[in-house]
Amino acid sequence: MPVKLQGLEDNARKTSISELQACMTDGLSLSMALKQAHWNLRGANFIAVHELLDAVKARLDPNVDELAERIQQLDGAAVGTVEEVAGSTSLKPYPTDLTKSADHIREISDRMRNYGERVRAAIDATEKAGDATTADILTAASGQADKDLWFLASHLE
Ligand SMILES: [Fe+2]
Known part of the structure; x- marks a missing residue:
């Protein structure tokens, strides 16, 4: 049975689902890149x-x-398989030949910036579409990403 949130226009719901999916895809890609760096530096x-x-x-x-x-609350279907994420992430493929700590921090920081930028765009889009609740969830994700980018980037001169 659909959840059918009330007081939310259909176009707002559709905008939110696609914006959330794009951010989620980049977030999953970033999450795997973090492990790649964690293991190899x-x-x-x-x-x-x-x-x-x-x-x-x-x-x-x-x-x-x-x-x-x-996405599920909005009656969408979150897609998070590695195959789908690999095909649709906007983040660049993470290099598999790096060892130097500074190189990993630089590469991860670049992707954190791209993820943060994508989430910020989604906050604007979902706010404009009239879904303040989704914008709020995205804002929480954005704040954490900004803080962690600061932690990482501060290692670089
Ligand atoms: Fe570990």
């Missing part, structure tokens, strides 16, 4: 960065989960 500050990357992922994943679950 090397250098003097290894343990600090290794642990920070896992902490960032642990804060990102529940936000991505909220985006997916909001």
Whole structure:
């Protein structure tokens, strides 16, 4: 049985579903990139960065989960398989040949910026469409992403 949230126009619902799906896709892609960096980096500050990357992922994943679950509340269907994410993420493929800590931090920071930018665009779009609740969920994700980008980027000169 559909959830059928009341007081929400159909066009707002459709806009929110597609914006949430796009952000969720980039969030899942970023989440996997964080693990790739967590496993492969090397250098003097290894343990600090290794642990920070896992902490960032642990804060990102529940936000991505909220985006997916909001899609379901809107009677959409969240698509989160690795095959679909690989085909539709707007993030660049994460390099698999990096070892230097600074290179990983730079690559992850670039993707955090792209994810943050995509989420900000979704906040604007869902607000304009009249779905303040979705905009609010996206705003929470955006605030966390900005803070974690600061943690990561501050390692670079
Ligand atoms: Fe680990």
